[in-house]
Amino acid sequence: MQRTLVILKPDAVERGLVGEILARLEAKGLRFERLELRQLDKDTVRRHYAEHEGKPFYDGLVGFLTRGPVVVAAVTGPGDAVGAVRALMGATDPAVAAPGTIRGDLAMLIDENLIHGSDSPGAAARELALFFPDHQ
Ligand code: GTP
Ligand code: MG
Incomplete structure (x- = not known):
């Protein structure tokens, strides 16, 4: 049993894709221990993405994650839940x-x-x- 953090970003909420994305996670066998619609503040997002501080996209990333509500979830599942979520997500760049x-x-x-x-x-x-x- 492993736990991981999932955030459905503001574009997912704006585009009405929350149900579709959560359904994919559930169908895989993952479950939600916590699931919440939340407006993030910049300080939280900066800390969350601290590894990217100083990179050219960092400020835009912080602005994007705070432009509207997100869905935050504590996700669990048998086996490698971290890897399972990453596999369902796909590569960072949607173009590839x-x-x-x-x-x-x-x-x-x-x-x-x-x-x-x-x-x-x-x-x-x-x-x-x-x-x-x-x-x-
Ligand atoms: P997250 O799950 O959001 O952490 O994505 P990831 O683990 O696939 O990618 P990573 O942690 O390396 O980068 C975090 C976020 O920064 C990504 O989701 C992208 O939105 C953004 N990002 C990463 N690399 C680039 C880049 O080269 N250019 C731009 N514009 N954005 C980037
Ligand atoms: Mg990352």
């Missing part, structure tokens, strides 16, 4: 993400790529503590 993946099927642009998933168990623990501090 494989068909069949969320980004490959539903997105066009690298800076509006619908979904975040933690990229390792260590990142998942850090990110879950940031977004769900009361969740054991």
